[in-house]
Amino acid sequence: MSAISSKLQVIFAARTACKYLGTKSTRPLAANKLLSLRSVPISTSSVVWSSSLPTPPPITHLPDPNSEEGSDKGKAAEISETLQRVRQWLEKFKQLDAGTLREAKGIEMSFSRSSGPGGQNVNKVNTKATVRCALDAPWIPAWAKSSLVKxxxxxxxxxxxxVTSTTTRSQSQNIDDCLSKLRNIILAASTENLKNATPAEIKKRVEAHVKADKARKRLEKEKRSSVKKGRSGGYDF
Structure with missing residues (x-):
């Protein structure tokens, strides 16, 4: 019984290997090859899972590093750390293949007939793709939602x-186009209010310009005031 069980395990391992290796051959393999296949690691890096979506940090709004709050050293470090986490998430989401969103939570896909001029498949097959994405999906950043609703x-x-697409006459390609559009929309909303900290040298230069501008305006105001006083001084007879 143990020999039969071992043989069945080998056959099962071979079939599993053939499935993942993409072979369509049903020809039996040699026993030594079957045994070697049992120890071959199967890579799942190319398999798309919804869990591969990066989880955004729990941030409701993006802080401004150039605000008065950001001028405080303690707060500045906290703001810098927060923005660093945001940028790390953005980098991961940018590198994400749009097709990964197919299995994402909150995604609904549907098809309908395309409008417009006729042709092969057009007005005959449901090739128009529609993708709906719920804004309460956990993989959508909270700080981006204020921009997404606009x-x-x-x-x-x-x-x-x-998002809809009628770019091609293929359902699959139109879905990919929708997901690509959705990905770009979320990226744009996620970076809309993201600001970089102004370097110290530029800050000093700007402050100097502001100070000089205020001084110039003050002198001009004093000059105008002096002219008005001279005009209203009257004449002695």
């Missing part, structure tokens, strides 16, 4: 982003 693709009735 986006033209936002639908208030469902509190979601609605």
């Amino acid at each position: 986006d033209p693709h936002y639908t208030a009735s469902s509190h979601s982003i609605l």
Whole structure:
């Protein structure tokens, strides 16, 4: 029984290996090759999982490093650390393949007939792709939602982003186009209020210009005031 069980395990391992290696051959393999396949590690790096979406940091709004609050050393360090976490998430999301969003939570996909001129598949097959993304999805940054609700693709009735595509006559390609658009919309909203800290040298230069401008305006005001006093002084007879 142990020999039969071992043989069945080998056959199962071979079939599993053939499945992941993409071979369509049903021809039996040599016993030594079957045994070697049992120890071959199967890479799943190319498999797309919804868990591969980067989790955004729990930040409701992006701090301004150039604000008065950012001038405090303690607060400045905290703001810098917060913005660093945001940029790390953005970098991961930028490198993300748009197709990963297919399995993301809050994504709904549907198809309908395309409008416009006829042709092969057009007006005959449901090739128009529609992707709806709920804004309460956990992978969408909280700080981006204030910008997303102002986006033209936002639908208030469902509190979601609605994207459509009729670029090609292929359902799959139109879905990919929708997901790519959605990814770009979220990226744009996530970076809209992201500001970089102004270097100290530039800050000093700006402060000097502001100070000089205030001094110039003060002198001009004093000059105008002096002219008015001279005009209203009257004449002695």
